[in-house]
Amino acid sequence: MKKSAVKFKITFTLTAIFLAAGCAAGPPIYYELPVEFRFPEKQKEFIGNYSEYLLGKKIFIDPGHGGEDRRSVGVNKLVVEADINLAVALALRDFFREAGVEVIMSRDRDMTVDLKERSYMANRSGADLFISIHHNAPGQAGGHWVNYTSTYYHAKETDYEYEPSERDLARYIQRDLAYAMRNSGGLGSFDGTYSDYNIYPGAGFSVLRVTEIPSVLVECGFFTNPFEEQRLALEEFNKIQAWGIFRGICRYFAAGVPEIRLLNDPEKIIGSSNLSFSITDKSGINPASIKVYFDSTAYNNFSIDETNRLLTVSLDQIASGEHVIRIIAANKNNNYAFPYHQKILIKNSI
């Protein structure tokens, strides 16, 4: 074969490979349709099976940025972060609605919403959960090939503000979202969940710090990665992302969240008496998980009646006056109760 013919053959072969891979404009697009997208009856079946665990729940969805904040744009200008956040959020809302769940959103179109106002809206809404949806960009050290899926909860385990229920929720969402996108969770964490203190030490993300209901923030993928950007520009892929988040939240509720209830009247507590709390969950309570705090100080003078799911706290080491009691408890599936902070007034006598 003549030299020019060899060159033609190589050029032709490479062109054919690139065309076959759909690579003319960039790297190949690859994603997998979840089984529930290939067979619509499977999707109906999943939603039907899990809707009992979502009964009466209210979800607050916060698509990040928008309006005046449209600065974050993909490397090939195929996506604006604000728009893909909204696309995923709207698809997620639709899945929840199909399951009979009430959804409240900080925005459902392209508009400016103040960062703190997003949390205030969630606090006023009476929602059970807050989920903020974002897409990521690398810090100074990262390049265009950085891409992974991550989910953030507020504070570190050693911090008083740390609520283990937020980490539980983050884990469930992260697992199913990362799987739906076929992304890893990054190298900075074993399971792809991160404390927001990793980004802002001691403060975390404003939306997670100011929001009082259990809250997480997802960074679905990197719009700065040319491969990921092409997928994020596809409506079908945004729906797959939303499906991953939806599945994660469904499974979280199916694993159960214990409920804590004070059985005394918080206004009529005498110093010499005990406080009684019922802690209920269908899977049972893990007694080793229980922690009690009085005004941010750990307190060990309590006992647990596992059979009757009762927690008794003795007040003999507590001065009279107003206090905040905080309780942490997990069920047998290791899912923690939502943040529980109860104000009580202890009197010397009634």
Ligand SMILES: [Zn+2]
């Ligand atoms: Zn963002």
